[in-house]
Amino acid sequence: NAGVTQTPKFQVLKTGQSMTLQCAQDMNHEYMSWYRQDPGMGLRLIHYSVGAGITDQGEVPNGYNVSRSTTEDFPLRLLSAAPSQTSVYFCASSYRALDTQYFGPGTRLTVL
Amino acid sequence: SQQGEEDPQALSIQEGENATMNCSYKTSINNLQWYRQNSGRGLVHLILIRSNEREKHSRRLRVTLDTSKKSSSLLITASRAADTASYFCATDLNSGYSTLTFGKGTMLLVSP
Numbered sequence: 661n662a663g664v665t666q667t668p669k670f671q672v673l674k675t676g677q678s679m680t681l682q683c684a685q686d687m688n689h690e691y692m693s694w695y696r697q698d699p700g701m702g703l704r705l706i707h708y709s710v711g712a713g714i715t716d717q718g719e720v721p722n723g724y725n726v727s728r729s730t731t732e733d734f735p736l737r738l739l740s741a742a743p744s745q746t747s748v749y750f751c752a753s754s755y756r757a758l759d760t761q762y763f764g765p766g767t768r769l770t771v772l
Numbered sequence: 773s774q775q776g777e778e779d780p781q782a783l784s785i786q787e788g789e790n791a792t793m794n795c796s797y798k799t800s801i802n803n804l805q806w807y808r809q810n811s812g813r814g815l816v817h818l819i820l821i822r823s824n825e826r827e828k829h830s831r832r833l834r835v836t837l838d839t840s841k842k843s844s845s846l847l848i849t850a851s852r853a854a855d856t857a858s859y860f861c862a863t864d865l866n867s868g869y870s871t872l873t874f875g876k877g878t879m880l881l882v883s884p
Contacts, residue, residue, distance in 0.1 A: 664814075691870070702860065702876035703815075710870055718871060750814055757870030758802060761862070763814035 661686050666751050666764035673741040673771045681736040681767050683751030689762070691754045692734040696720065696747040697766075703750065709734055710757055741771045776804070776861045776875040784881045791848040793878040795861030796841075804837055804844050805862045805872070815860065818846075851882045 667682045685692065693708035695718075705718030709728040723745060725737040734753075738745060748768050752761040776797045785791055795804065803822045807815040821828045821837045821844065828835050834847040848855055858877040 700876065703874040705871055708871060758864045758872060760805065760817045760820060761872065765814050
């Protein structure tokens with residue numbers, strides 16, 4: 661199993677550009693989530709999904725959209741990138757919401 | 773606001789010594805989890821302790837949970853340089869929400 665994969669590993673955007681961060685898992689996990697990690701702030705939940713077709717907002721959802729059309733994929737869309745979205749983004753998955761989380765390797769995003 | 777907070781923020785020890793880090797939380801929980809993050813990598817699950825458990829062991833790790841004090845501790849015995857990483861606790865809210873909240877982490881440096 662590949663586990664949780666994320667692409668790209670690194671990305672530089674200009675303010676106002678949009679992009680999609682990809683996340684996929686091959687463990688048939690129902691629960692998937694997106695976090696951002698900033699220095700001194702720990703991990704903050706952006707959006708999460710408890711199954712295909714079901715998504716909900718986390719602590720810091722503004723400026724981000726998600727969808728869950730399949731069990732395997734959970735893309736995160738930045739609608740209009742802002743410098744405040746410069747961060748490292750992690751995708752995670754688990755069988756159920758509060759089980760052991762399996763994290764992807766992260767995407768380091770810089771918005772200029 | 774953070775549900776879980778680790779203490780200390782940073783810890784520096786010599787190889788062979790024990791390392792203890794603590795996590796305090798604010799509301800009742802179903803379970804508490806500890807994760808490790810090596811620099812630039814995704815988080816890796818270490819151990820999960822349920823609210824009805826007081827202590828769990830896994831190899832050189834010992835986790836305790838005191839629900840009356842709303843606190844947990846992670847002890848790493850006989851530390852190695854390879855244990856150098858950041859350690860995070862994650863808690864749920866035991867209120868029907870399907871999310872985990874991570875603390876800001878303890879950065880552990882183990883010197884040879």
